[in-house]
Amino acid sequence: MIKTANPVKRLICYDLDGTLAESKSALDTEMGGLLHDLLAVAKVAVISGGDWPQFQKQLLPNLPHDKILANLSILPTCGTKFFRYNGDWTKVYSEDLSTEEKTKIVSALKKAVETAGFTAKQVWGKVIEDRGSQITFSALGQQAPLAEKEKWDPDFAKRQKIKAILETVLPEFSVRLGGTTSVDVTRPGVDKAYGIRKLRDLLGISLNEMIFVGDALFPGGNDYPAKEAGVVSIRVGGPSDTKLVTRAIIASLS
Ligand SMILES: [Mg+2]
Structure with a gap:
């Protein structure tokens, strides 16, 4: 039987804490540089259970700031908030509790x-x-x-x-x-699968054109719902694994 070819991946989604950055720390300059290189060949999203201030502390400091950040989507609190870059970071929406x-x-x-x-x-x-x-x-x-x-x-x-x-x-x-x-x-149903579906709808990219990279892709882990949603998922042990994976993705898409 001939297997249908996998579609080219257009969106690479990452967990933040323990994946791009060590727990509670900022990502290092090497990771910042790799993400910047990746943004030149694909769209990138970062989904965390944490709120926007955590992204300001952990993700933004060592990320080179230029126009290419328009390819980056930031989803705090599993995608109940959505931020995009157009010269500055702006909130697209926030689904707050009443x-x-x-x-x-x-x-x-x-x-x-x-x-x-x-x-x-x-x-x-x-x-x-x-x-x-x-x-x-x-x-x-x-x-x-x-x-x-x-x-x-x-x-x-x-x-x-x-x-x-x-x-x-x-x-x-x-x-x-x-x-x-x-x-x-x-509210019920807010997990990383929720964020993944938000990305699909807002960016118009299907789930089989995505890759998810995270450190908690085991049953019960907070990245697991992304895998269950049907996205090709790569489990990493921490930022050094994430760098290897990211280099490989950049090489395959370049
Ligand atoms: Mg994590």
């Missing part, structure tokens, strides 16, 4: 944490953050030291308990565990 939804989620979160008995004695920065389309609970605060965070819930047991309580009071929302201490609440 005020009523936010109020309901915030009060349910506070209650659930209290009921579970996990109210922290010491916190660093905001515990509950409004990210527009997502409410994020960080048990020890947004600025907590990594060492403290890693100690708090290494086996996810605390957050599973909070999640179980939330699911009974917020059945109309989706509750997910992220990072080291956080619980994210969004």
Whole structure:
């Protein structure tokens, strides 16, 4: 049987944290240069569960700023927000939760944490953050030291308990565990597959013309929905793998 040839890939999608950049750090200049080279031969998108400030901190600093960035799409909070470059970064849309939804989620979160008995004695920065389309609970605060965070819930047991309580009071929302201490609440169906479909619709590029590169492409990982959506996916161990993959993609498309 003759297999139909794979269509040429036109859009390369990346996860940000742990894929393009080390956790919570900015991408290095070598990665910035590679992305710039890739943007000359393909469209590129970066999808993260994090919000826009995380992209400003991790993605933009070492990315050469010129017209070629028009080929780059940025999708914070899994594509419930969309940014494009035309001389400057502009927000194309943001699908925010309503005020009523936010109020309901915030009060349910506070209650659930209290009921579970996990109210922290010491916190660093905001515990509950409004990210527009997502409410994020960080048990020890947004600025907590990594060492403290890693100690708090290494086996996810605390957050599973909070999640179980939330699911009974917020059945109309989706509750997910992220990072080291956080619980994210969004409208249902907001994951990386959601972002992938946004890209398909907004850029007019079909799923079989895309490649997804991420470090959490295992079942349960936050990149896995992109693979499940049917996009050719490449799992990397970290930024150094991502560089190898990106060089290979550039060579094959040039
Ligand atoms: Mg990642």
